Amino acid sequence: MSSTNITIGDRRISCEAGESLLDALLREQIDIPYACREGNCQSCMVRSLNVAPPDSA
Numbered sequence: 001m002s003s004t005n006i007t008i009g010d011r012r013i014s015c016e017a018g019e020s021l022l023d024a025l026l027r028e029q030i031d032i033p034y035a036c037r038e039g040n041c042q043s044c045m046v047r048s049l050n051v052a053p054p055d056s057a
């Protein structure tokens with residue numbers, strides 16, 4: 001299994017294969033708005049500033 005490293009501010013977290021970015025952020029206790037957790041409401045939408053997200057994202 002592979003993981004993707006993500007830098008948010010001064011924090012670096014790992015998003016494991018099969019794990020959503022939202023779940024990784026919540027696991028690391030990063031405050032992010034969310035509601036449905038199913039990809040419908042877009043409350044948790046974030047933007048990558050310097051690299052393209054992986055195809056699996």
Ligand code: FES
Pocket residue numbers: 022033034035036037038039040041042043044045
């Ligand atoms: S919480 Fe992410 S799309 Fe709804």
